[in-house]
Amino acid sequence: MPIVQVNATELFYEHIGQGPPLLLIHGLGSSGDDWAFQREDFARDHSLILPDLRGSGRSAKPPGPYSVEQFAADLWALLDALGIEYTDILGFSLGGAIALEMALMQPARARRLILCNALANYRTDTWRKWLEAHLQLALVRLLGLRRTARLIANRLFPHEDQAPKRQRVIDVIGANPRAAYLATIHALIGWSALERVPALQCPVLIIAAEHDYTPLADKRAEAAHFPIVEFVVMPGSRHGTPFDSIERFNACALGFLAKPAEP
Numbered sequence: 001m002p003i004v005q006v007n008a009t010e011l012f013y014e015h016i017g018q019g020p021p022l023l024l025i026h027g028l029g030s031s032g033d034d035w036a037f038q039r040e041d042f043a044r045d046h047s048l049i050l051p052d053l054r055g056s057g058r059s060a061k062p063p064g065p066y067s068v069e070q071f072a073a074d075l076w077a078l079l080d081a082l083g084i085e086y087t088d089i090l091g092f093s094l095g096g097a098i099a100l101e102m103a104l105m106q107p108a109r110a111r112r113l114i115l116c117n118a119l120a121n122y123r124t125d126t127w128r129k130w131l132e133a134h135l136q137l138a139l140v141r142l143l144g145l146r147r148t149a150r151l152i153a154n155r156l157f158p159h160e161d162q163a164p165k166r167q168r169v170i171d172v173i174g175a176n177p178r179a180a181y182l183a184t185i186h187a188l189i190g191w192s193a194l195e196r197v198p199a200l201q202c203p204v205l206i207i208a209a210e211h212d213y214t215p216l217a218d219k220r221a222e223a224a225h226f227p228i229v230e231f232v233v234m235p236g237s238r239h240g241t242p243f244d245s246i247e248r249f250n251a252c253a254l255g256f257l258a259k260p261a262e263p
Helices: 039-043 068-081 094-105 127-143 145-156 160-174 178-188 216-223 246-257
Strands: 003-006 009-016 021-025 047-051 087-092 110-116 204-209 229-234
Touching: 003 068, 009 068, 021 068, 021 094, 039 047, 039 246, 047 068, 068 094, 068 178, 087 094, 094 110, 094 178, 110 246, 127 145, 127 178, 145 160, 204 216, 204 246, 216 229, 229 246
Parallel strands: 021 047, 021 087, 087 110, 110 204, 204 229
Antiparallel strands: 003 009, 009 047
């Protein structure tokens, strides 16, 4: 089982495929298994690094507090342990915030970024953001993770033919230790990189679902702060774009990664 010791904790990871490195960062309460619908396509031309964040999946779950900066430092330490100097980075949801923090933390090492259904600013500075953040905290505390996961699953995958995806969300999120899950939510609340993104040195692709939690207008406004950016809307998709728009998402990400980028 591939485990690496970084920053006083243990991270589980997979390393598969051939070609230039591509780090894939999962969302809240999940694991590197989030990329089940991407790994085969992406591994044809890329060397994939699929970690489980601290507090998630098969990685260690040390006591909190956690932070986005800490997650980013953990993943750079993982890449150091693997001898990887430069990498493309794709982050989904929470993973997008971590990907952005990684690129800002070590800009010379991030070649390209793909941010899917993620924000550069998670400050609770609008009623919608405040509600999204604090409702989830309240649900976990009142209902427990399994029942909260059921509500999340119904919101992500409401259609009848998506029942297996709903069940996976329930099983994966419901299996999280409550303390680690809450610590991960708290890591995101209040984090922002919006003032720092004009200094980014790498090309960025922002993939935004048409029916994501955050309005498209908010994501477009954030995109205007990035120096080199492409903005793509996934029509009909909800928050779980890598799961509900597989072919379109994969083609979009791989098309962006096929473009030349200098480290």
